[in-house]
Amino acid sequence: MSFVEIETASQPECWRRAAELAQTRTDALPATGERIAVVGCGTSFYMAQAYAALREASGQGESDAFAASEFPFGRGYDRVVALTRSGTTTEVLELLDRLRGDTRTVAITADPNTPVMTSADDVVVLDFADEQSVVQTRFATTLLTLLRAHLGLHTDAVVRDAETALTEPLPEGLLDCAQFTFLGRGWTAGLANEAALKMKEASLSWTEAYPAMEYRHGPISIATTNTATWMFGSAPEGLAEQVLATGARWVESDLDPLAELVRVQRLAIARAAARGLDPDNPRHLTRSVVLADA
Numbered sequence: 001m002s003f004v005e006i007e008t009a010s011q012p013e014c015w016r017r018a019a020e021l022a023q024t025r026t027d028a029l030p031a032t033g034e035r036i037a038v039v040g041c042g043t044s045f046y047m048a049q050a051y052a053a054l055r056e057a058s059g060q061g062e063s064d065a066f067a068a069s070e071f072p073f074g075r076g077y078d079r080v081v082a083l084t085r086s087g088t089t090t091e092v093l094e095l096l097d098r099l100r101g102d103t104r105t106v107a108i109t110a111d112p113n114t115p116v117m118t119s120a121d122d123v124v125v126l127d128f129a130d131e132q133s134v135v136q137t138r139f140a141t142t143l144l145t146l147l148r149a150h151l152g153l154h155t156d157a158v159v160r161d162a163e164t165a166l167t168e169p170l171p172e173g174l175l176d177c178a179q180f181t182f183l184g185r186g187w188t189a190g191l192a193n194e195a196a197l198k199m200k201e202a203s204l205s206w207t208e209a210y211p212a213m214e215y216r217h218g219p220i221s222i223a224t225t226n227t228a229t230w231m232f233g234s235a236p237e238g239l240a241e242q243v244l245a246t247g248a249r250w251v252e253s254d255l256d257p258l259a260e261l262v263r264v265q266r267l268a269i270a271r272a273a274a275r276g277l278d279p280d281n282p283r284h285l286t287r288s289v290v291l292a293d294a
Contacts, residue, residue, distance in 0.1 A: 004133035004202070004279045008265050011138045012162045014129045015145040015154075021124070022149035028106045028122035029150045030079050032060045037075070039068040040083035041091055041289065043136040043197060044143075048083055049190030051147045057186060058151055065190075068092045082107045085131070085139045086288035087114025096120050108143050133280040134287050135202050137265050140194065141258055148258075161259035170267055171251055175274055179227040180205060181219060182264070183212040183239075188232035188257045195230065195264040202279040203271035212236050215243075223248035230264070232257045 022029070030036045036055070038048035045067045052063035066072070068082070068091035080103055084092045087109040096119040099105055107120035110130035117123055129142035141162075148154040180199055184192035189211050196209035210219055213236055215229070223229060225247035231240070235252060243250045253260060272279040 002133065002269070002278070002280050003131065004135050004137055004265075005269055007131050007133055008137045008262065008269065009166055011141055011262060012159050012166070014126075014138050014142040015159050015162060017128055018126065018142045018146040019149040019154050021126075022146050022154075025124050025146075026150065028124050029147070030055070030061065030063075030081065030106075034078035035062045035076070036079045036081060037064045037066060037071065037077045038081045038083065039066050039071055039092065039095060041068050041089050043140045043194055044083035044085065046190045046194040046197065047140050047144050048081075049193065050144055050187045051081075051190075053187035053190065054148065054153060055151055058153065060151060068095050071095050073098065077103055079104045079106065081105075082116070082120060083143060084108070084116055085110045085136060087111045087116035088288045088290055090289060090291040092116065093119050108146070110139050134282055134285050135198065135268075135279055137198075137262075141261060144258060158256045158258060161256040162262050165255055165259040165262040166266070168263075170263065170270065171249070173249060174228055174251070174267055175271055177226055177228045177249065178206065179222060180207045181215070181222070181227070181229045182207065182209045182232065183215055183229065183235070184209070184232040184257070185212045185234070185236070191232045191257050191261050192230075195232070195261060198261075198265055198268045199271070201282045201285060202268035203275060203277060204283075205268070205271060212239065215239065220246065232260055 040048045048065040052065035055063040105120040106122040107116045129139045182192035182195040192209040196207035199205040199207045223246035228249040229243045231252040
């Protein structure tokens with residue numbers, strides 16, 4: 001088995017541990033009413049999008065998400081949350097350095113032996129969710145579980161859904177699809193972005209992601225008999241019927257959207273295997289982007 005297969009399968013237990021940890025690290029995580037920004041790169045940026053949308057929608061404070069390289073330094077925030085599995089990503093470390101002394105920061109990382117440990121004011125370490133694969137699976141979903149639990153939005157049912165996502169057969173025919181579009185609404189738009197990235201990284205699949213209501217505004221033109229449109233959460237009224245009318249496959253389920261992401265991870269791994277690819281070491285990618293001239 002590849003590392004990413006083992007790491008994907010371990011997610012239910014990681015989520016249980018993260019939910020427990022959330023109860024003991026309230027000191028480091030944003031308090032209700034704070035105006036915050038959440039930053040990351042790649043997968044971590046998409047988890048930032050999901051968390052920011054969840055937090056603001058639940059009434060716990062204004063919450064923005066940015067790629068670390070695109071942070072708007074002219075805005076004032078009570079706290080900046082930096083998501084970084086490796087703890088070494090150049091853009092994240094440079095951002096934290098610029099914010100030092102002006103804005104309180106907290107980093108969520110997997111590796112306690114990296115520069116981010118001293119770059120942020122507070123650090124939450126999820127070392128039990130660290131990964132050997134370049135492709136992120138369990139760290140991303142575990143950090144989002146931590147944050148959902150801190151918001152009071154995590155339940156044991158989410159973990160049970162993840163267990164279901166790991167054992168149920170994948171929808172038929174997806175291995176043969178030529179193109180995938182992932183859709184979300186609110187916090188699940190970030191999950192859709194991550195699903196598209198996962199399929200690209202692990203299996204070199206042609207993927208796109210959009211807010212669900214935007215799909216009718218042009219992207220649906222790509223839908224045909226050998227494409228799939230995959231919805232995270234509840235679909236807008238009539239959208240499933242419109243997609244099916246194109247001949248494309250429509251995929252959705254009653255699972256919690258974070259558990260649904262696990263199904264996409266499994267598909268990415270399966271497509272990689274079918275193509276003879278190594279999902280642990282995708283081409284052109286490394287575990288962390290460290291810029292030599294930074």
